Amino acid sequence: MVVGPARASRILEPTTTIDPAPQPRRGDDSPRPRRALFAEPLSLDADEEKSTATEAGIGRRAMEPLPQAVRAPLQPPPAPLPPPPITVPPVPSATPIPTLTSPARRELPVETAYAPPPPAPRPQPRPAARAAELPERPKPRMSHQPTPRQTAPVAGRRAHATRSRLRHEVPPIIVDRLIKSYNGRLAVRDLSFVVQPGRVTGFLGPNGAGKTTTMRILVGLTTPTTGTATFGGLEYAELPHPQRTVGCVLDASFHPARSGRNHLRVLAPTAGASDRRVDKLLDAVGLGDVARQPVGEYSTGMRQRLALAAAVLGNPEYLILDEPANGLDPEGIRWLREFLRDFAARGRAVLISSHLLNEIEATADDIVVIDRGRLLAAMPMSHLNLGEGTTLARVPDMRAALHALAGIGADVQTAADERGSYLRIPSHDVSQVGSVLFSSGVAVNELITERRDLEQEFFSMLEESR
Amino acid sequence: MSGALHAELRRITTTRLWWIALICIFLLSAGYAALPAVVASLQTKAGVAGTPFADPGIIRSIYNGGNVLSRILAMVVGIVAIGSEYRYGTLASSYLAIPRRVRMLLGKAGALLIFGVIYGITSVAAGMLVAVPFVVANNGSFLLDQPGTWRSIILGICSIALWTMIGMGLGILIKNMLVALAVGIILGFLLEPIVSVVFFLKRWDQLLNVMPSGATNSMLEITSPVLFAAQHPTPWWLAGMILAAWCLLPALAGLLAAARRDVA
Numbered sequence: 001m002v003v004g005p006a007r008a009s010r011i012l013e014p015t016t017t018i019d020p021a022p023q024p025r026r027g028d029d030s031p032r033p034r035r036a037l038f039a040e041p042l043s044l045d046a047d048e049e050k051s052t053a054t055e056a057g058i059g060r061r062a063m064e065p066l067p068q069a070v071r072a073p074l075q076p077p078p079a080p081l082p083p084p085p086i087t088v089p090p091v092p093s094a095t096p097i098p099t100l101t102s103p104a105r106r107e108l109p110v111e112t113a114y115a116p117p118p119p120a121p122r123p124q125p126r127p128a129a130r131a132a133e134l135p136e137r138p139k140p141r142m143s144h145q146p147t148p149r150q151t152a153p154v155a156g157r158r159a160h161a162t163r164s165r166l167r168h169e170v171p172p173i174i175v176d177r178l179i180k181s182y183n184g185r186l187a188v189r190d191l192s193f194v195v196q197p198g199r200v201t202g203f204l205g206p207n208g209a210g211k212t213t214t215m216r217i218l219v220g221l222t223t224p225t226t227g228t229a230t231f232g233g234l235e236y237a238e239l240p241h242p243q244r245t246v247g248c249v250l251d252a253s254f255h256p257a258r259s260g261r262n263h264l265r266v267l268a269p270t271a272g273a274s275d276r277r278v279d280k281l282l283d284a285v286g287l288g289d290v291a292r293q294p295v296g297e298y299s300t301g302m303r304q305r306l307a308l309a310a311a312v313l314g315n316p317e318y319l320i321l322d323e324p325a326n327g328l329d330p331e332g333i334r335w336l337r338e339f340l341r342d343f344a345a346r347g348r349a350v351l352i353s354s355h356l357l358n359e360i361e362a363t364a365d366d367i368v369v370i371d372r373g374r375l376l377a378a379m380p381m382s383h384l385n386l387g388e389g390t391t392l393a394r395v396p397d398m399r400a401a402l403h404a405l406a407g408i409g410a411d412v413q414t415a416a417d418e419r420g421s422y423l424r425i426p427s428h429d430v431s432q433v434g435s436v437l438f439s440s441g442v443a444v445n446e447l448i449t450e451r452r453d454l455e456q457e458f459f460s461m462l463e464e465s466r
Numbered sequence: 467m468s469g470a471l472h473a474e475l476r477r478i479t480t481t482r483l484w485w486i487a488l489i490c491i492f493l494l495s496a497g498y499a500a501l502p503a504v505v506a507s508l509q510t511k512a513g514v515a516g517t518p519f520a521d522p523g524i525i526r527s528i529y530n531g532g533n534v535l536s537r538i539l540a541m542v543v544g545i546v547a548i549g550s551e552y553r554y555g556t557l558a559s560s561y562l563a564i565p566r567r568v569r570m571l572l573g574k575a576g577a578l579l580i581f582g583v584i585y586g587i588t589s590v591a592a593g594m595l596v597a598v599p600f601v602v603a604n605n606g607s608f609l610l611d612q613p614g615t616w617r618s619i620i621l622g623i624c625s626i627a628l629w630t631m632i633g634m635g636l637g638i639l640i641k642n643m644l645v646a647l648a649v650g651i652i653l654g655f656l657l658e659p660i661v662s663v664v665f666f667l668k669r670w671d672q673l674l675n676v677m678p679s680g681a682t683n684s685m686l687e688i689t690s691p692v693l694f695a696a697q698h699p700t701p702w703w704l705a706g707m708i709l710a711a712w713c714l715l716p717a718l719a720g721l722l723a724a725a726r727r728d729v730a
Contacts, residue, residue, distance in 0.1 A: 216728075216729075219562055219565075220561070220562075220565045221558055221561060221562070221728065221729040222728045222729070223726060223728060236565050237565040237566055239565070242562065242563070242564075242565050243562070243563055248562055250558060251555065251558070253554060253555030253556055253558065253559070254554065254556065255481060255550060255554045255556055256554065257481050257482065258480050258481055259480070262476070262480035263480075265476055265480065266473055266476045266477045266480060267473065267559065267563055268473075268476075269469045269470075269472035269473045269476065270469040270470060270472075270473050270563040270564055271563070272469075310559065
C-alpha cells in the first residue's frame with residue numbers, strides 16, 4: 001500500500017483530542033432512548049454462580065492483569081508468559097461505569113497500540129504456505145501514536161484511584177503472525193494485531209478477506225498453520241473457563257427442534273449460569289415471549305439475538321462477534337451498539353466484524369482492516385479524522401477567491417472536472433468558507449462539502465492496497 | 467468434567483429423540499420377549515418334558531428378548547446424538563463451551579452411556595414384565611434367587627449401553643448423520659446378521675464370537691440355535707471385552723480425526 005505524503009502525515013500526526021470512553025459519536029449527540037425494543041438492559045453483572053466461582057478462587061486467570069510486556073505489544077511478545085496467578089481481584093462488573101480511562105492505563109509509557117509484536121523464533125510455515133506468500137507486500141497502515149484516551153488531561157489523583165478500582169481492564173487479545181493455509185492457498189497471511197481492552201475494535205474487510213477464519217482461529221475452531229491468537233497470553237483452549245472469559249457469535253446455528261431457552265440451558269452448566277440468568281438474558285434480548293418455541297420457528301434476527309444471549313451467558317471479558325448485526329432490526333442494532341459500548345467501558349475487549357460500515361463507524365474505537373488475509377490498517381478510529389472533509393467552491397473569479405481564502409490558513413488547491421475549474425479547500429466548515437468569500441466580495445456559484453466517512457476510507461485503503 | 471456431562475445430558479433431554487427411543491424400546495422389547503415366552507408356553511401345553519418356565523436358559527432369553535432390537539435403537543440414539551451436531555452445525559458451540567475436544571467427547575460419551583443404561587433397564591424391565599403372566603400361569607419361577615439370572619440381566623443392560631457407544635463412534639467417524647444412520651442400520655440389521663448366519667451355518671464359532679451380535683449373545687450366554695448363536699461361546703467377560711472393542715474402535719478413530727479437524 002502506498003501512502004501518500006498528505007495521508008501519511010495526517011494519519012501519523014499526533015492528536016490531542018480527548019476521547020473519553022465511551023465516546024459519543026458524530027451525528028449521535030442527541031440523547032437517545034436506550035434499549036427501546038429490548039425489554040430490559042442486558043446485565044453483565046456477575047450472577048451468583050460466577051461470584052461463587054470467583055470467591056472460590058477459580059476461573060479468573062485470564063482476568064489477571066498481565067505483565068507490562070503484554071500490555072505494550074511492541075515489547076517482546078508475551079510468550080512465555082508466567083502462569084497467571086489464580087487469586088482473584090474483586091469482581092468489577094457490578095460497579096458503576098466510569099467515563100474516563102483508569103489512571104493505571106494512563107501511567108503506562110507511550111502505549112504502542114496496534115503494532116504487531118516483534119519477531120521471535122517461531123515454527124516455520126509449511127513449504128506450501130511459504131511458497132504462496134506474495135513477494136511484494138504492501139505495508140499496513142499503523143498508528144504508533146498513543147491513543148487519544150491516554151492523552152486525556154490528568155485529574156486529581158484521588159479521583160483516579162477511585163476509578164481504577166471501578167474499572168478493571170483485561171489483558172489485550174494478541175493475534176501474532178497468524179498464517180492459515182488451506183491446501184497451499186493462504187486464507188490468512190502473517191496477520192498480527194492487538195485488540196485493546198476498554199475499546200471496541202471493528203474488524204473490516206471484503207468477503208473472503210479472512211475475517212471469519214481469523215475469528216475462528218481465535219476461539220480454537222480452526223487450527224492456524226502457524227502463529228498464535230491469545231487472550232492475555234492464553235489460547236482459547238487453555239482458558240480455564242472459556243465461556244466465562246470469551247463470548248462468541250460466529251454463526252447462528254441451532255438445533256431447530258430445541259427451544260431458545262433450552263439452547264441456553266444446554267450451554268449453562270459449563271458457563272456457570274443458572275436457569276434464572278437464562279430467563280433474564282432471554283428477556284433482555286427480547287426473546288422472553290418465544291423462549292419456549294423451537295428455534296426452527298425463529299426469524300434470522302431472533303436467532304441472532306439468541307446467539308448474542310448465548311455469547312454473554314457466562315458474563316465474559318471478551319466478545320468476538322462475526323457479523324452480529326445480521327438480520328437485526330434497527331432497534332436491535334442500536335441496542336447492540338449501546339451494549340458493546342457499555343461492555344467495553346468496563347475495561348473489556350470487543351472484536352466485531354461487520355459489513356455495515358456506518359455501524360462500525362458509530363460503534364468502534366479502533367479498526368483493523370484486512371484484505372486477502374493481509375493486514376491493511378490497524379489504528380484508532382480517531383486517527384482517521386472521519387467527519388472532516390473538503391469544501392468545494394465554484395467561483396467565476398478564481399484569483400480573487402484564492403486571495404480571499406489565503407487568510408483562513410488552509411492549503412487551497414485548484415482542481416477541474418468536466419464542468420470547469422473549482423477550488424478545493426481542506427476544511428469542512430462551509431459557513432466559514434462562505435462568509436470569507438462573501439466578505440471579500442467574491443461571487444460564488446456553488447459551495448458544497450464532501451465529508452469523509454469510514455466507507456470512503458475503507459475503499460481507499462482497499463484501492464491503495466491493490 | 468461434571469459440567470460437560472451435565473451439559474450433554476441436557477443436550478440429549480432437550481430434544482424428542484430420547485423419549486421416542488425409550489417408548490419404542492419398551493414396546494419392541496415387550497413384543498420380542500413375548501416370542502420365546504409363547505414358544506415355551508406352547509411347549510408346556512404340548513407336554514414337552516420338564517417345565518420351560520423354570521429353565522434358566524428360557525427365562526434369560528425372555529428377560530433379554532428385546533436385546534436384539536433395543537441395541538440397534540440404542541445405536542441409532544448414539545449416531546444421532548453426535549450426527550445432529552454435525553448436521554445442524556452446533557458442534558462449534560459445543561467446542562466453544564468445552565474447547566478441549568477429547569473432554570467434550572468424553573462428556574458426550576458419559577451422557578450417552580447413562581442413556582444406554584436407561585435403555586438397557588427399560589428393555590430388560592419390559593422383558594421381565596412380559597415374563598410375569600407366563601411364569602405365574604405355568605407355575606414357573608422367575609429365578610431371581612440365582613446369581614446367573616442377575617448376571618444375565620446386568621450384562622444385557624451393559625450390552626445395550628455399549629451399543630449406544632458403537633453408535634457414537636460411528637457418528638463421529640461418519641460426519642453425515644444420514645449416511646451414518648444408513649451404515650449403522652444396514653450393518654446392524656442386514657450385513658452383520660447375514661455374515662453371522664453364514665458363520666453359524668459354516669460352524670465357524672470363533673469368527674461368530676467376535677462379531678458384535680455374536681459377542682452380545684456370548685455375553686448374555688444365549689446359546690439358542692434360533693438366534694444363530696454359537697454353540698461354543700466365549701466366556702461372558704471376554705465377550706464383553708470384544709463388544710467394548712467394537713464400540714471403542716470407531717470412537718477412537720473418530721476421536722483422532724475430530725481432535726484436529728477444523729470445525730465447519
